[in-house]
Amino acid sequence: xxxxxDYLKHGAWVSFIALVFSMAIGLSAxxxxxxxxxxxxxxxxxxxLYLIYFCERFTFYLWSxxxxxxSFLIILAGSAAYASAADVWGPASAAAFTAxxxxxxxxxxxYSLIANTKPSFHPFEYSVNKVRVVPKVSxxxxxxxxxxxxxxxxxxxxxxxxxxxxxPAAGVVGAVVLTTCALVILYHLRHSVRxxxxxxxxxxxxSVPYTFMEIDEIRQARNRWWVSRLARLVRSWRKSQDD
Numbered sequence: 362x363x364x365x366x367d368y369l370k371h372g373a374w375v376s377f378i379a380l381v382f383s384m385a386i387g388l389s390a391x392x393x394x395x396x397x398x399x400x401x402x403x404x405x406x407x408x409x410l411y412l413i414y415f416c417e418r419f420t421f422y423l424w425s426x427x428x429x430x431x432s433f434l435i436i437l438a439g440s441a442a443y444a445s446a447a448d449v450w451g452p453a454s455a456a457a458f459t460a461x462x463x464x465x466x467x468x469x470x471x472y473s474l475i476a477n478t479k480p481s482f483h484p485f486e487y488s489v490n491k492v493r494v495v496p497k498v499s500x501x502x503x504x505x506x507x508x509x510x511x512x513x514x515x516x517x518x519x520x521x522x523x524x525x526x527x528x529p530a531a532g533v534v535g536a537v538v539l540t541t542c543a544l545v546i547l548y549h550l551r552h553s554v555r556x557x558x559x560x561x562x563x564x565x566x567x568s569v570p571y572t573f574m575e576i577d578e579i580r581q582a583r584n585r586w587w588v589s590r591l592a593r594l595v596r597s598w599r600k601s602q603d604d
Contacts, residue, residue, distance in 0.1 A: 367582075369412075369413065369422065369573075369579060370413050370582075370586075372426055373409050373412045373413045373422075373425075373426060374409070374413070376409070376425075376426045376429035376430055376433075377405060377406070377409040377429065379429065379430065379433040380405060380429045380430075380432055380433050381402055381405060382433070384398060384401065384402075384436060385398065408425070409425075410588065412425055412426075413588075414583055414586065414588050414592070415583075417570075417572045417573065417576060417579075418564075418570050418571065418572065419492045419560070419570075419571045419572055419573050420557055420560050420561045420564055420570075420571060422573075423553070423557055424557060424561070427550065427553075427554075427557075430546065431468060431543050431546065431547070434464075434468075434539045434540070434542050434543040434546075435464050435465050435468055435539075435540075435543060437535070437539050438464035438535070438536045438539035438540045438543070439461045439462065439463075439464045439465055439536075440461070441532040441533075441535040441536040441539065442460040442461050442463055442464060442532065442533075442536035443457050443458070443460055443461030444532045445460070445532030445533045445536065446459075446460035446461070448532070460536075463536075463540075464536060464539070464540040464543070467540055467544065468540070468543045468544065468547065471544050471547050471548075472547060472554065475547060475548070475551045475554050475555065476554055476555060476558045478551075478555065480552060480555040480556065480559075481552075482552045483495075483552070483556055484552045484553050484556050485556050485560065486574070488574060490567075490569045490570070490571050490572060491571070491572055491573065491574045491576065492560065492571045492572070492573065492574060493573065493574030493575065494553070
């Protein structure tokens with residue numbers, strides 16, 4: 362994985378779309394959902410615009426994208442598990458809420474085990490405070506977003522299963538499949554998770570944050586993107602108004 366401007370832009374947008382889609386599908390039955398959803402949507406949009414157009418912190422960007430992809434799967438898996446359990450024990454039962462939280466608990470437990478395990482491979486290269494992911498093999502563009510592709514495929518498969526077998530059976534299978542996808546992603550990225558945790562700890566004790574090895578190319582690309590140009594125009598206008 363090369364964190365160039367193309368990956369930084371498209372990887373963040375794919376993660377954002379997956380996250381807001383999962384919230385709309387998985388949590389829409391919650392009372393007063395849509396007013397809260399609009400607020401969360403605007404907050405998430407601001408967050409991802411910052412990631413794409415302004416963020417220069419290597420660790421913050423990767424943690425954000427990883428958390429978004431996993432959240433996409435966890436929200437859908439938890440919603441499917443809750444719906445299936447509620448169909449048996451009732452929507453207000455403790456068993457239904459426990460089932461809904463189980464995918465998140467499994468993913469967090471797996472993350473904790475991975476993050477606290479001694480790494481056997483370090484996937485990052487350093488140059489002073491610049492970091493990049495060590496490229497293992499040359500990748501085609503279609504293979505550069507494995508987490509998002511896996512998430513989208515699993516969602517499509519779950520939708521097909523719902524159509525043919527109904528919601529109760531599909532909820533159980535969907536919860537298992539989506540949770541498994543999240544665990545597979547964590548295992549696939551285990552070296553990066555451990556290295557990111559170590560890097561975050563070092564960053565907290567350092568006065569200089571770690572940035573991207575390709576930061577110069579990223580800055581040049583950002584200067585060409587229309588949101589960056591718009592932000593500069595707004596800053597210039599505000600400065601002229603203050604003067």
